[in-house]
Amino acid sequence: MTDTASPPGAAAPDDPGDEQLTMGIDPFEKNWMILSIVMLVAFFVTVSVAGFALGFQVSGVDAEIDPRSAFDSGTWAEPGLRQISEDHFEAYVVAKTWVFEPRELEIPVGATVDIFVTSPDLQHGFKITDTNVNMQVVPGQVSKLTYTFDEVGEFPYICHEYCGSGHATMFGVVNVVPATAAADDGAADTADDDTADDEEASS
């Protein structure tokens, strides 16, 4: 900007004509627009690389289920933790008014967990505090994210979608334990039978 009050972009009013029908963009504003585009492109490239090359990825389409029947038998009739290999687990979590089943997931530190969440009734949310696990939970769809728990500690998972009067009490806890403790304690520490079964099967 100049210090004078003269309009920088003004066309000469005494010489109109078709060639005057221009945008009349001030040079400063042109640079600002170029800078804006460069900045937005840079941001987009950054999040794209982080998402598709470095693994900071949002959930996509996993599976569809019928919320009226899927919880009667099969996978969703017995939510909980299943061990796939030494450091790979699958967690099946049902979000329903107003509890998570299971309420606790005990995971040995360093394990990678495929987390599947769905709902038989209303929409819910599933966010594990202090992690990048954040999913909308929608009846009829299975939400899936994979996460590796590298830190020992308690990480609450909290329902973040309004689901009625009990919404503020709807949460569970991921309990990330030292690797040896998980193998030794077995059923004693876990509130959930399925989790215990899985751990017995794995030992």
Add this chain to the structure above:
Amino acid sequence: MTIVEEPGGTAEPTPSGTADPTAPSGAYVGGPGSAYELTDSEKTFIGAHIGIAIAALIVGSLMGPLQAFQFSGLDLYPYLEPVIQSYYQGLTLHGVLNALVWTTFFIVGFTNLTTMKGLGRPLSHPMINKVGFWVMTIGLVVTAIPILTNSASVLYTFYPPLKANWAFYLGLTLVVVGSWIEGLGFYLTLGAWRKDNPGVRSPFVALGGIINAAMWQIATLGVAVLILTMLLPWSFGLIDGTDPTLARTYFWFTGHPLVYFWLLPAYVSWYGMLPRQAGGKLFSDSLARLAFWMFLIVSVPVGFHHQFVDPGVPQTWKWIHAGLTYSVFFPSMITAFTVIASLEYAAKRRGGTGLVGWIRQLPWLDPSVAAQLLAAILFVFGGIGGLTNASYNLNLVIHNTAWVPGHFHLTVASAVTLSFIGITYWMVPHLSGRALWRPGLAVAQAWVWFVGMIIFSNAMHVLGLLGAPRRTPLGDATYVPEEWEGHLLRTSIGGGILLISVLMYAAIMIMTVRGKKIPAGDVPEVPIAESIRSPQLTPLWLDRFKPWLLAAGALLVIAYGPQLVDQIWNMNLNSPGTEFVPW
């Protein structure tokens, strides 16, 4: 309110360079608005919209602080029974009244005014707009009944399978349909003006409002289809269940452009009115128009950025919408430059100097100007947060956390609402023929809002980053760590300050309309800014709907077509919700 001083010697835009020398003089320099006086019945008609809007803002805003107080354990809801029975009934009222009713009624009323004053003529078919107004008003009443009887405590997003009473959906539909009817009245009026003014560029303030009406009509198709094909039949018991994924896609087809529907009238004021109030001119007519046309094109095909963490939507489409959402920032960046340049031009005409020192020379004691400047400052932070929200995987950190309401209280509740409040500081006196009651108090009201919102929204942003969920009575939540508590208290303090600001605003508005009529010459004008460069020099393609509507339609088909076809084709209405009322 502001006296425009014309210093000698500056290059005044003159109406030479017009494509049509027979065009009425003045038509291309900011519009002939000053030449046209609204009739009493037009003022009453616009005033009816604004009156309902302000009432909704005040009542809805009284609900907001109750939530903020609840966060630190001060639960006032029990004292409100049986009128308000729960936190969520109050939150539904807050969202519907403030985000839907205040905004929509204000915007439609304001667009009536900008259309008539911008074009310098009455509506071509005033009966159409009257019908539209009554459809909106009946819709409001029909929506209010189930909300007030606690049979629609579904919040303003009403995601199925949360099931509200059918009247809630019907009433919202009527409000939208009424706004469409009024939009038709605006198009016909613009068409009549163009017929009488061939070759003349449409005055910006009128065009901007009407572009917004067109964008709104495209955008609201999503929620219209959602309600008419899914929610109303379901609430009537004609179908057993819903498809919540498809419902979310329909909802966010409307839900994101909704925020631009709120924002663009504020932009009309920032570009087309505020420069005059500040004693200057619009810096760039052509870029103002370009920004509005870009919003028409890119406001709608961005909705999946609200569904980044949804199941049922492929990552590729989420990513494409992330890119398109970034493109919406471009017209907002243009706006930032052009509005600030217009203000600098104004301030320097008023004797301001320096790189930033000129800011002091803006008329900060004019409450209308102060409110809009403070709104724009808060919007800078809202914009930065919005860019974060759009950033695909960053959404993993903040989706559905307290960050999100923290963000939109800087946008819709500040950039938009505080600007609209600023507009009412000249508009209510203009329409009612009365002086603004205690302008100094009105300046203070804007500052109190500003301070309250900084405290409130900062605390909400921080809570969100720490993992606190949104739309949750955190004062009762069973998982709140000690780490959150200080921020919860700051939220309550910010909410309390905002409550004071709302009460100040209510007092100012009530006392203004209860005041004595003042002589016509003392009534504040409708501030319509000229542009530095004659709009006649703006290329014709920046004044035509057709290319931009075609581009908007094409982009919509590309960005939404495949997913909409797929989701509709595979629709499963198999989610009945709960057998009990969940709230």
